[in-house]
Amino acid sequence: MLQGQLEIQLIAIVTAVACALPGVFLVLRRMTLMSDAISHAILPGIVLAFFLTESLSSPLLILAAAGTGVLTVVFVELLQRTKLVKEDAAIGLTFPALFSIGVILISRFAGNVHLDMDAVLLGELAYAPLNRLETFGNDLGPVSLYVMGTILLLNLAFILLFYKELKLATFDASLAATLGFAPTLIHYGLMTLVSVTTVGAFDAVGSILVVALIAGPPATAYLMTDRLSRMLLLSAVVGGVNAVSGYWLAFAFDVSIAGSIATVTLLMFGLTFMAVPNRGLIAIARRRACQKWEFAQTMLVIHLFNHEGLPEAEAESEIAHLHEHLRWDPAFATQVVKYALNNRFVLQKETQLTLTQQGRTIAQQALVQ
Amino acid sequence: MQALETKAIEVTDLTVAYQDKPVLWDIDLDVPPGVLLSIVGPNGAGKTTLIKAILGLVRPAAGNVLIYDKPYEAQRRIVGYVPQRGTVDWDFPTNVLDVVMMGRYGALGWIRRPRKQERALAMNALEKVGMEGYATRQISQLSGGQQQRVFLARALVQDSTVYLMDEPFQGVDATTERAIVDLLQELRENGKTVVVVHHDLQTVTDYFDWVMLLNIRRIASGPVEETFTPENLRQTYGGRIAFIKNE
Numbered sequence: 001m002l003q004g005q006l007e008i009q010l011i012a013i014v015t016a017v018a019c020a021l022p023g024v025f026l027v028l029r030r031m032t033l034m035s036d037a038i039s040h041a042i043l044p045g046i047v048l049a050f051f052l053t054e055s056l057s058s059p060l061l062i063l064a065a066a067g068t069g070v071l072t073v074v075f076v077e078l079l080q081r082t083k084l085v086k087e088d089a090a091i092g093l094t095f096p097a098l099f100s101i102g103v104i105l106i107s108r109f110a111g112n113v114h115l116d117m118d119a120v121l122l123g124e125l126a127y128a129p130l131n132r133l134e135t136f137g138n139d140l141g142p143v144s145l146y147v148m149g150t151i152l153l154l155n156l157a158f159i160l161l162f163y164k165e166l167k168l169a170t171f172d173a174s175l176a177a178t179l180g181f182a183p184t185l186i187h188y189g190l191m192t193l194v195s196v197t198t199v200g201a202f203d204a205v206g207s208i209l210v211v212a213l214i215a216g217p218p219a220t221a222y223l224m225t226d227r228l229s230r231m232l233l234l235s236a237v238v239g240g241v242n243a244v245s246g247y248w249l250a251f252a253f254d255v256s257i258a259g260s261i262a263t264v265t266l267l268m269f270g271l272t273f274m275a276v277p278n279r280g281l282i283a284i285a286r287r288r289a290c291q292k293w294e295f296a297q298t299m300l301v302i303h304l305f306n307h308e309g310l311p312e313a314e315a316e317s318e319i320a321h322l323h324e325h326l327r328w329d330p331a332f333a334t335q336v337v338k339y340a341l342n343n344r345f346v347l348q349k350e351t352q353l354t355l356t357q358q359g360r361t362i363a364q365q366a367l368v369q
Numbered sequence: 370m371q372a373l374e375t376k377a378i379e380v381t382d383l384t385v386a387y388q389d390k391p392v393l394w395d396i397d398l399d400v401p402p403g404v405l406l407s408i409v410g411p412n413g414a415g416k417t418t419l420i421k422a423i424l425g426l427v428r429p430a431a432g433n434v435l436i437y438d439k440p441y442e443a444q445r446r447i448v449g450y451v452p453q454r455g456t457v458d459w460d461f462p463t464n465v466l467d468v469v470m471m472g473r474y475g476a477l478g479w480i481r482r483p484r485k486q487e488r489a490l491a492m493n494a495l496e497k498v499g500m501e502g503y504a505t506r507q508i509s510q511l512s513g514g515q516q517q518r519v520f521l522a523r524a525l526v527q528d529s530t531v532y533l534m535d536e537p538f539q540g541v542d543a544t545t546e547r548a549i550v551d552l553l554q555e556l557r558e559n560g561k562t563v564v565v566v567h568h569d570l571q572t573v574t575d576y577f578d579w580v581m582l583l584n585i586r587r588i589a590s591g592p593v594e595e596t597f598t599p600e601n602l603r604q605t606y607g608g609r610i611a612f613i614k615n616e
Binding site: 028161162163164165167168170171172174175177178179180181222225226227228230231 | 462483
């Protein structure tokens, strides 16, 4: 593996994990769309900071963008608080307004500078290693690895330090308020982190992928566990796995790395959605199918039980007559009989069915309920 | 000269409004220590808002609230709150014991994490509400009555002096209701003050010793036998009250 490849993957993993951690709380607060809004609305902040510093790599860009991100949250909440606009509409009104201010600024004043929309919106992981951090002629590695590494540490520190407060404020904000934990402060702390993360990540991977990285792994992890701490851990792992497998997929098909990682994120979610034990689609379908057979089997044993020992028993327990008496489709009847035979609830003598002791017990239990 | 008698909760001239629509008009309420008080009134009477205003969760347009002679901010540690069950997301990834331990967060303060001691206190509270067997259960798997008991346990673990509960009987079965009532009465016997937003007029006299009748303004408050009169109820509910028997 070339050094460049290794660096790209490292950047991808660090970015994915940095996004996944605050993403967990956004998903639980039903605020993932806010990250989408922030990732677009920070554009005017970036542009203004660029005009001031005339450099794309100045840390001021990140600060200005993060400030604009928090401003987005404030605007959305102010609009919402009027009760004249709902949250989704407030988001939909705020971020295009801010984004378009950025677009107008670029097109009016920065036409001939290197600050084009593609770079801002899509980013390009493949070029990330080209921008290197150097001191006294020594190459220390790609800048974005340092930027994202710092943001990751920041996120990790915040969540480890305020885990209890974040959990309480997310689960029950009013209890948090009555206990004196200032849920608004925690909220804005989290949103500042999301803004900083979005800005940092979007320089490396573009704004669309940022949203995928923030929403995808936590939503996947949410399906896998019932504990918040594990959800955080799993989100980080899923984010990292998505990043690496997305990279190699992009390498194999020679396509955009960001697009490929976003696609893998979706696939991973879909796979989990289908296959996760207990609550996945497959498990649910299997449980439903089981219930259907279980219920039919119960009907069968009750039917046999009710007529057991009576003169008509012989006619009633004729397999061929099940579809007549119970109005069952012959194929279905055969299946049910097979199911009950397997469970040893009935015995078959030629075309006659008789109950086993076990079957009798089941029928009695079902009738008592 | 004897000092004025201390009140557990003292609400004076409290007005709460959303925009210019008053939800509570000039409420005065004195709750002496050690009573079990129910707040009753029709829908939209402002019962929940009153509780929230006492807890500082909504900002009043005017008026004052004191808990044992001090503002709420100074008395957080001695006030326990049971919000309505429907105000939280029960699909949140956490288990019963964890939710109950949240009641200790206030005593722990910022950053410090719950430890063995908090765990033991939470288990103890779960035993009191008969839910010790559910400690590791994911909260989405609980029935409505069980969720309510978990919320009660979370308030018990705060070991408060004053408890404010918003509709703790909502959507629970008869057994759970009985268990909750026993618990509330036990709290009162231990000298705690308990304020409960309540819906069922039929049970007021059985369950509570004090009552406040509220419909945006305070109609009456005091011991049940003096306050819970047909005349006061008529004033609170207007003509829409047919099922109160004249004894």
